[in-house]
Amino acid sequence: QKEVEQDPGPLSVPEGAIVSLNCTYSNSAFQYFMWYRQYSRKGPELLMYTYSSGNKEDGRFTAQVDKSSKYISLFIRDSQPSDSATYLCAMRRGGGADGLTFGKGTHLIIQP
Amino acid sequence: NAGVTQTPKFQVLKTGQSMTLQCAQDMNHNSMYWYRQDPGMGLRLIYYSASEGTTDKGEVPNGYNVSRLNKREFSLRLESAAPSQTSVYFCASSEARQGFQPQHFGDGTRLSIL
Numbered sequence: 001q002k003e004v005e006q007d008p009g010p011l012s013v014p015e016g017a018i019v020s021l022n023c024t025y026s027n028s029a030f031q032y033f034m035w036y037r038q039y040s041r042k043g044p045e046l047l048m049y050t051y052s053s054g055n056k057e058d059g060r061f062t063a064q065v066d067k068s069s070k071y072i073s074l075f076i077r078d079s080q081p082s083d084s085a086t087y088l089c090a091m092r093r094g095g096g097a098d099g100l101t102f103g104k105g106t107h108l109i110i111q112p
Numbered sequence: 113n114a115g116v117t118q119t120p121k122f123q124v125l126k127t128g129q130s131m132t133l134q135c136a137q138d139m140n141h142n143s144m145y146w147y148r149q150d151p152g153m154g155l156r157l158i159y160y161s162a163s164e165g166t167t168d169k170g171e172v173p174n175g176y177n178v179s180r181l182n183k184r185e186f187s188l189r190l191e192s193a194a195p196s197q198t199s200v201y202f203c204a205s206s207e208a209r210q211g212f213q214p215q216h217f218g219d220g221t222r223l224s225i226l
Contacts, residue, residue, distance in 0.1 A: 008152065032212055043116070043202055043217035044155070051212060088154065099145055099157035099170050100215060 003027050006089055006103030014111050019076040023089035023103045026070065030091040030101070033065050035074045038086045038105065047087075048074070079110045114138050116218035118203050124224045125193045133188040133221050135203030142208035144186035145170075145215065146178060148199040155202065161186055162208055193225045 006023045013019055021035075032051055036044035048063045050056050050072075056063045062075040076083055086107050090100040119134045137144065142163045147155040147170075157170030161180040175197060177189045186205075190197055201221045207213040 004154075006154070034214075041219070043204075043219045045217070046214045049212055049214065090155075099147075099160050100155070102147075102154040102156070104152060104154040 003101050004089060004091060004103040007106055008104050010107040010109055012109040012111060013079060015079060015081060017079050017110075019079050019083070019108060019110075021074040021076075021087050021089075021106050021108070023072050024070055025072070025091060025101075027091075027093075027101075028067070028070065029093045031094060032092040033063070033072050034090040034092075034100070035061075035063055036088040036090060036102075038088060040085075044088055081110045081112050084108060084110045116203055116205055116216055118201075118218035118221050120221060121219070122222045124226065125190075126226055127194060129193050129225075131190050131193060131223075133190075133201055133203075133223070134185070135187065135218060136185045137203075137205040137216070138184065139205060139216065140183070141205040141216075142183070143206050143213075144180065145204040145206075146176075146186070146188045147202045147204065148172065149202060149220070150199050158188065158201075195225050197223065198225045199223060 004025045034049040035047045038044045050065045053067045060077045064073045086105040088105040089103040116137045145160040146158040149155045156172050159178040161167045164183045179187045204215040204217045206215045
């Protein structure tokens with residue numbers, strides 16, 4: 001079993017819909033949880049991060065972490081065609097210089 | 113405002129050839145990383161350098177070597193390229209303080225090995 005599982009999609013939704021993206025993980029030592037967005041032929045860019053359990057909101061984006069279930073989510077409200085991209089969840093055990101453990105990424109398509 | 117710069121952007125090699133991928137960051141970050149991204153596999157850590165003068169293996173280090181040339185530059189070398197090393201390679205950098213420090217990524221090097 002991979003440490004981080006993420007459905008690769010593609011996930012196709014109409015413009016304006018609420019999008020839900022999810023990851024599950026197996027390593028209970030993970031403390032930092034991130035969502036990256038990656039456009040075609042570009043590097044990942046950080047969207048949001050959360051430390052431990054809880055919710056975090058930034059504009060149209062909400063990140064949720066449930067450590068008891070080892071489950072994280074990213075919600076996108078009022079989705080736009082410009083949100084079409086691959087969304088990668090990533091996790092890390094501690095602070096300092098640790099590398100990230102990524103999910104496979106979900107390819108999201110917002111239909112105009 | 114360059115951030116993380118990777119060169120070259122594209123490269124085609126023959127099996128057995130050697131090559132060095134270059135990465136430079138202008139954010140004065142202490143830590144630097146090399147990842148590879150393959151279809152259906154996500155990004156996987158190859159090597160990282162917590163600070164100038166140190167390097168450590170990640171999840172998939174076999175077949176690669178790295179050099180932290182100075183604080184700005186971190187190179188990845190393939191000594192004898194194999195078709196299994198066909199991938200997109202990303203370099204990243206971050207601060208190395210405690211707590212959350214985001215990793216900033218370059219736009220990748222697309223490497224094909226025939």
